[in-house]
Amino acid sequence: MKRIFAVCLLFFFAAGAAYASPVEEKIVEAIKSFVETRYPDFSRSEMRVEIKLNDKDSASLDLDDPSAVCKVLAVFSDFKPVGNVIFPVEVKTVSGASKIFVRAKVEVLKKIVVAAKKIPRNKDLKADDLRFEVRDVAMLPRKYLTEMDNMLGKETKIPVPAGSTVFEWMIGDPAVIRTGSEVSIVVLASDIGIRADGVALENGYLGEQIKVRKKDSPKILFGKVLSEKEVEVELK
Structure with a gap:
C-alpha cells in the first residue's frame, strides 16, 4: 500500500512539474518563432525549448491568462538564440504589459551522420563506418551531414573519433596517387x-601539391597532381 501511495505521489509531482501555464506556452512559441526567423533552416527540424521564469515574474504575471500576447524583443545583431540563453520578452495580459528576462534552453534536433567507430585518416568510407543519430545541432557549424549514400567511397582527411559528428571538411574524394606509387614527373x-620517372612521397589529390622525387635522385620536389600517373613540377 505504501509503495502504491509513493508511486502516485511521484506521478503527481512529475505531472505538476511538466505543467506549463498558457503564458509560459506562449513564451515558448514566441521564442520558437524568433529562432526560426533568425535561422529559417531550423523550421524543418524539431525544436525543443525549455524555459524558467524567476519567482518574481511568476508572482507578478497572470500566467493563466489565455489571451496573453508574448513576443521576443529586439536584441543585438550577433545575438545567438540557441543553447542556454536569456531572452527579453514582452508579455501583455489583461493586467497590463511587462518586460521580463526569460532563461531558456533551445535545442534543435536533427538526424545527422556520426562515426560508428574510430575511423583512421585516409580510409575509404564504408556503410559500417557510419550511422545516423538524432542530435542537437543548434550550436554546431552548418557543415554537418544529413545524407550517407553520397559519402560512401569517399576518404577521411583526418582521424575521426568514434561517436563524433561527421562534418564536410573531414572527408573528400579518394587520393588519385598513393604514397610510393610510380609517377611521371613533368618538369617545366x-x-x-622534361619527363622523368619518379616516386610519390605522399598521397595526392587532383590539383593539389604533393612531394615527389625522381627515381635517380634523393632531392625532394613539389608538384601539382595532374592525373593518377602525372605530377607537374615547375622550376623557377
Missing part, C-alpha cells in the same frame, strides 16, 4: 618540358 623550365 621556361618553355621546355
